[in-house]
Amino acid sequence: MFQDSKTTDKEKSVECPFCENSLKKKYSKCYNIYCKGKEFNKDNFVIYRLNYDLGVGKIRSEVNIPASKTLDDKDTFYIKKFKVEFSNNIIKIIHPIDLIHFIFEVNEEVLTTEGKGVINSPKFMIKDGKISYEVILPNGKKTQISELEIFKSYSSPIDEIIHVEEFSSPKTFHLKYLANLYYSYYTSHQIKCITNSRLSLMPHQINVAYRLSQNLSPRMILADEVGLGKTIEAGIYIKEMIARNLADRVLIIVPATLVGQWKFEMENKFNLNFHIYDGKKVKKLNKKGHYAHSETLTNPFYYDNLIICSLQFARNPKYINLLSQISWDVVVFDEAHHLRRYLLNKSTGNYRETLNYVLGRNLSQSTESLLLLTATPLQLHSFELYSLIELVHPELFDNFSDFEHFRKNMPFMNLLISNLNNIGELNTFELKSTIKLLKDLNYVNVHENKKIALMLKNHEKKEEIISRIENDHTLSRILIRNRKKNIFSEDFLNERVVKTIVVKPKEEEMEIYNQIRLYLAKIYNNSLDSKNRNIGLGFVITTLQKLLTSSKYAFLKSLERRLTQIERLKNPLLDLKHFEDEEPEFFESELEEQTIDSDLNGKQLDGQKVKLDTANQEKILKNFYHQLKSIPYDSKSERLLELVDKIYQNNSKEKIIVFTQFVDTLLFLKRTLREQNEYYHIEKFYGGMNKYEKADAVERFRSSDQFSVLLSTDIGGEGRNFQFCRVMINYDLPWNPMKLEQRIGRLDRIGQKSKEIYIYNFFMEGTIETDIIFALNKRIDLFTQSIGNLEPIIGKIEKDFKSLIFIEDKEKQTKLREFHRNVESEIKKAKEMEMQLDDMLIDKKSFQVKNILLPNSCRDIKLGHNELYDFISTFLSLQNPSYGSLKTQKNLKEKSTKDDSGIVE
Helix, strand or coil: CCCCCCCCHHHCCEECCCCCCEECCCCCCCCCCCCHHHCCCCCCEEEECCCHHHCEEEEEEEEEEEEECCCCHHHEEEEEEEEEECHHHCEEEECHHHEEECCCCCCCEEEECCEEEEEEEEEEEEECCEEEEEEECCCCCEEEEEHHHEEEECCCHHHHHHHHCCCCCHHHHHHHHHHHHHHHHHHCCCCCCCCCCCCCCCHHHHHHHHHHHCCCCCEEEECCCCCCCHHHHHHHHHHHHHHCCCCCCEEEEECHHHHHHHHHHHHHHHCCCCEEECHHHHHHHHHHCCCCCCCCCCCHHHCCCEEEEEHHHHCCHHHHHHHHCCCEEEEEEECHHHCCEEEEECCCCEEEECHHHHHHHHHHCCEEEEEEECCCCCCCCHHHHHHHHHHHCCCCCCCHHHHHHHHHHHHHHHHHHHHHHCHHHCCHHHHHHHHHHHHHCCCCCCCCHHHHHHHHHCHHHHHHHHHHHHHHCCHHHHEECCCHHHHCCCCCCCEEEEEEEEECCCHHHHHHHHHHHHHHHHHHHHHCCCCCCCHHHHHHHHHHHHHHHHCHHHHHHHHHHHHHHHHHHCCCEEEHHHHHHHCHHHHHHHHHHHHCCCCCCHHHHCCCEEECCHHHHHHHHHHHHHHHHHCCCCHHHHHHHHHHHHHHHHCCCCEEEEEECCHHHHHHHHHHHHHHCCCCEEEEECCCCCHHHHHHHHHHHHHCCCCEEEEEECCCCCCCCCCCCCEEEECCCCCCHHHHHHHHHCCCCCCCCCCEEEEEEEEECCCHHHHHHHHHHHHHCCCCCCCHHHHHHHHHHHHHHHHHHCCCHHHHHHHHHHHHHHHHHHHHHHHHHHHHHHHCCCHHHCCCHHHCCCCHHHHCCCCCHHHHHHHHHHHHHHHCHHHCCCCCCCCHHHHHHHHHHHCCC
């Protein structure tokens, strides 16, 4: 009945059947703002313009989606969408902008309420979006019949085959048969998108993808522990839904520092080309005028189907409104714990929403499938988890009190399931306690203990009770949490071998460090003064302090640029934007980290002015510059050269990654290492390189058979994983422990080839940074253990870190002791929250490596490389025998085995 074929000569000049406006081809969008074809109503036959493969659908009802421009409930408005039913019972909620009327052709046979009929005229009538046709019935009677009375077009199967298909050779028939067979694999209920992918998947990832794919439109919280591949799990699901033609529009929202990583993962692992949307992109689209033709096309987010944008960008009230107008098939939030509400009164349930949460709530109402990814769904209060549940399934609990009642019963339900599964191993006391719990929670009707004990010995009755308990355990149906202890044995996990490199600076170096730190501390503390509060200046001074401990060269380069700027401008105002241009890579990430949970958007910091006495500043900075310049040595870089040379002497083919926060430090180290040994193969990797330059650098580093060093910044390393490398050097250390964990995570991941990972950390003896990090390491095993479960407290730790850096020496010891106590208290809270989360989930629902039984859909993979090879080879030989046949690359499998160390799950 409907085919989305390529434009033929006959279709080159197609007119809109409603207004006779020229169209690009049949069923393309009409841009005449007065066209009556833009009106829709119940029972219209329609086509979804973003997925022609769905065929013709019928509008079943109108759906009004509530949306809000601001935090004020009074600003709530409704977006009109339609519920459309397609063949195979596929139902979608679609915005009218994405719908096109399906028009029956003249002489087309249709089934109506009055029997089979034939469309008699190419003209039809439309009123209030309702269409009617002149139809000739079998008795010859002409009558006007509306779409409401038409079921579908009519054609017998044989007539359809003869009309559409051409009889051809057996080979062609066989090729078409294979094409349809393989298509059915990819559109069936089984997971097929992974069969020919570049991924080496872990069983728990397939398990999660299978659970997601069992639902037509899953709305779930993926809460696997850090490092288990939640990104990959979401990617498998997205790819699977696209392969089944069940998803066209996909929106991924992540913290700004992860945007590039997600785009890389989707493209590299799943061959999905997502488009990054930010302020510049939206402005560019509006300038192009793609949406100037119609009042209904004023939304730039309609332009691409696969979109990634940052949380900081998307939460702007203007963009919340635009994003919510679109019917998304899948929406994914990474680091979803940033979607917060704050409980104001526990007894009344009153709360305050952040802009992040307003965004989540609006998009939850605009999508069929919603995935919230977070390793810490329960952070400092159970209300945080309840708020996330409200986004995926708001109907699950009537209110927070209802959720709390449910939560408090969870440990007992988990205990019941565990005891029932091991009923034969229980002692008398445990059996009595289990029976009492079954009575208290109303899972047994009888009250005599003996009868209940006999009932539990019956396998079928026991399983029936377990099934009832699991059905009541609603949280495990919407939240998936896998833990490393359940997935990996101790032998599988890598060991982090941590080496501390303490650099002893010379007396001159220490003296100038203290002078500069005290000067920066004075300015920083002034910037926090309530009268002269200046957020922009705080960022500037923080970055200068980090430059100071990163490298002498990087700090000198920064001073040179600042002095040149002062000389050029001679302006008492130090423009924040100029500093941003100076250190864009680091500064942007710092700004984004600080504002992610704030209701301030980044643009509100633009234009902040840093008030400094230029003349006084110039004098002081020149003094610092000349003092640093006069020091003929650099103790830190000299110590690095010694370490690298020692590693080189032990293994002349070793690969090392050196991390730093600053590009200037990176360039300095590259020159220094090259001067030391011409046999070192050195590559650089930072945010200013484009994706092709980055890919080439990584490939050269990976494939080199020389002693190789990759110099990388934190932002440059995002999205890249280096399991083929086992040695990393932290030349400078970030103040945020999670950034350090992310560095280590580039190497310590699933697929790491070495049992041991060597981590060398550089510290400058006598500096306040070293004192703080040493203290932190004692309390949270900063380097030897993954600290992902402590993410909820990291933000506070970093804030305290900053205040300690800029304290006066006389307060140093007192403040450090206070910092120690606070860290211990916060760690205790975080561990309590993790235990609460474990109590709320059925262990059976998480992946258990000892009980691994992959679903048949994951084992029964019929479509692999050999099948595709035969299919394409047959196709090419049929098209033109001169193409010849494909040659099998026998070494392909062997090569991929060697190379897959760069692939991360």
